[in-house]
Amino acid sequence: MRISDQEMLAPSDIPYSLTPPYRVKTVEYTRPTTRDQRKQLIKEYNWSAPNLPAEYVYINMVTDSGTSAMSDRQWSAMMLGDESYFNCKSWYELKESLQKFSGMEYIIPSHQGRSGETILYEVLVGKGDIVPSNCHFTTTRAHCYHRGAEPIDITCPEYYDENNNSWFKGNIDIEALKKLFIEQGEKISVVELVVPNNLCAGQPVSMKNIREVRQVIDKYKKRDTKFFLDIARISENAWIIKKYEEGYGHKACIDIVREMCSYADAIHMSAKKAGLVNMGGFVAVNDKTLYQRLQPKIIKYDGFLTYGGMSGRDLEALAVGIIEGVNDYYLEDKQRQCDVFAKACTSRGVAVFNPACTLGIWINAGKCLPHIKPQEGPGTALAVQAYIEGGVGLTSMDSLHRGREDSSDPLNTAKIQLAPYELIRCAIPRRVYTDAHYEWCGEALAKAMEWGEKIPPYRRQVLDRPPIEYSDIGLRAFFDEYEPIFDHP
Template structure:
């Protein structure tokens, strides 16, 4: 069968608020043209992020009733730990309230002046947590990953030649190597098993641990099944297990591929590092068997880890995202190819070539998408990753707009509506203008900056 249907039924619904274009223009002005500042009640289709926005299953809601809220030694923790070790058998599992808390603990322990942490591409909070320790966050994605129009099955791959060069010239400065799967900042592009394996070999050669930023590990595994020779007959679970067999540790936002609304963890094999991490966890998150989470959260994560590697779910997830991307491509809207797992990334720089990158074409496009159809998306470009040096700003490598699709939330009708709205935006793209930033914080400016249309 070519038709892909949702492998679930809907038992509960949440009403959406319909608004007019005139009302949305007023909301934009009040929000200083920053979509993060909009009230979610004023958003019709929310594609700002897929993080923490999943719909939980009946089994997850049932698991919540089993949540044990003991301060220490809760059975809910051990159920979560067992479910995770079935996929990723690290020695030490340290729960946190979300992924950035795991990043904060890890980089606070291994970072410092003069150090550098390479990654295929650091995402925003990852980069911020690395740089907050005065460590350099270095992106080493393969060159193919920087060309939105190029068709390549694994555009998230680490550039092994550049990684080798770094490890040879700055060995003592590198505390660990990271791989982000899938590569969110680079268009949700997957990393091949071969690349993970070869990255691990390089790490072993130079005595460096390999860490995974594994927020979308199941989606990455399914891309390996679809695209990498030798994996077509393997189950997603088996592929996930192989991925984690090459890692020495991981940070995780459970709000993605654990299918929950809150949670995360830091997983480690190093005993000494784990001891230090648990001590910091107690200071900032909580006792090591709850780590800033309730027993209910731990139970829901345990079930989510079982459900996310189900092949029917992953087939639906990848194919439904592809459906949106292919439709936009047919409309002549430039997108990051091939379509990623959790989102469709529009190449705003190619779509709006008349807008200078320093006037933020991605933000301009995202604003127009909201104005026309009440769709909230996320700029991943010069607003988020523009470089500041010597009082000047330099554009990011790409200006993208991410339409992140919450898991198990929207139906095909919602996606078809988005396609119709993007068609309208595309027809009027020549009239769009750029923006200036009128106020910004010292870091992570995309969350709170104020804009003014030119």
């Protein structure tokens, strides 16, 4: 009989802040490569780790989406998958788990997060609307533009202050949000918070901030403004609230998650992250009328209401994984691994964005390669060199890749804004790598930095790709079309 959810959290004097709360029973071998091979490969695949065939990436932290290791409990549950099209048995298992996790009554499964975003934005966002956020993810910005709306990012001032020690630099700026409601409240259809704030170095959002957004909407709204939470990594945000926000240290992370969700009108999740699955997502609401409005949309895009583009096996795996991913012992170990990785970097002189939170580690490439201008891709250059040195795959989030278009004039490339920091995201796949892997990643980054000014700046390639349509603006970061001005060492 498999260990239950309750048994996984039984009292223990084993220090899970020092050791994982699980064992490994299956291993995946990797393809050996040499430095010369890796240098040729990264050149062949357009100087981009995300473009590389995954078999050539030794430690792959390009994304944490769908890359987690599933448990024996999940694999065994998959054997119970019911593939009936309508109302399969697996759907009821999933619905019960997601209601327990979120506290929301009405659940709509979707094949991944962005299809959940699609139906919410189609129903609730229209032409001429504005949608403020702590920082829209790329696909969310694209949904805004597709609906003829303007996405507005108002990240809190603490994020822009490198010397600020706050654990909640992912917050939205509440005073700026109030001002926006007072001046343009009739245009605000939705306020969206990403928890934690993925594109702002994975920084968490406080419960106080979420509560204040609810209060601002209720007090200042001039129309039926809805409050969305993007909860792809909400469990990891909950851990930081538990550890660093007053009044939550005694609470279980699942209870913290439920409180976070209680302030929202709708939540959407790519469960490929904190759900510990390879595929899946969902939307959840408490309002029956909104649920009914969303129903035909999911049928149009993803399939019937009780499977949302997922197989019965996927539903079963998520029903188990969503609860495993909010387990306090597991989250404690996840933060421990982030701390190990951060120390592996800083001890070797690799600059890390602080604080290093439970989602992953962000490298401050602008400090690591000060000779490369922000518009010439220091993050891009360092990520490529780190792959050459150590076979690690990382995602650049520097100004070359992630400079923001002007949301009021998005087609004008002359108005693209520099990123506040020149970063590399090292997204940590869950339950996959050991401490030794993170030590090697720190070593690979340090070896890359040693080349100094021999590492080349980057520029945009001149290609025959047609321009991205207005409705797809925000997605250009998914197309890595940059090249070094001279060759890498």
